[in-house]
Amino acid sequence: MDEAEDMHSLLLTDSSTLLVAGLQNHVLEIDLNTVQETQKYTVQVPGITIMRQSNRFFFCGHTSGKRLSLIHI
Numbered sequence: 001m002d003e004a005e006d007m008h009s010l011l012l013t014d015s016s017t018l019l020v021a022g023l024q025n026h027v028l029e030i031d032l033n034t035v036q037e038t039q040k041y042t043v044q045v046p047g048i049t050i051m052r053q054s055n056r057f058f059f060c061g062h063t064s065g066k067r068l069s070l071i072h073i
Contacts (some may be wrong), residue, residue, distance in 0.1 A: 011051040011058065021060060022047035043069045 007022035013029075017038075021027040025046040029039035047063035060069040 008065060009048050009051050009060075011053060013053055013058075019058065021051060023047055023063075027051075027058075027060065045069070 006024070007020045007028070009021045012018040013019060016032045018030045018032055020030060022045055025043055026046065027041040027043060028037050029041070030036070031038045040058055043060055048060045048069070049063050050061040052059045062069070062073055
């Protein structure tokens with residue numbers, strides 16, 4: 001996980017899955033049981049500061065405050 005530098009936004013999606021994001025242009029999904037990266041989602045603009053989840057999507061707010069990414073899970 002060399003690409004996990006400057007990751008400062010975390011979202012626990014269930015008891016064993018964690019999404020981490022930050023200044024990169026991707027979000028990593030981590031399985032907490034195996035501590036392995038299971039999925040990598042690409043976002044258009046780097047700089048995610050906050051994440052929220054709904055049933056089918058997760059939303060990413062960016063450092064500029066002017067951009068919101070919507071990613072289908």
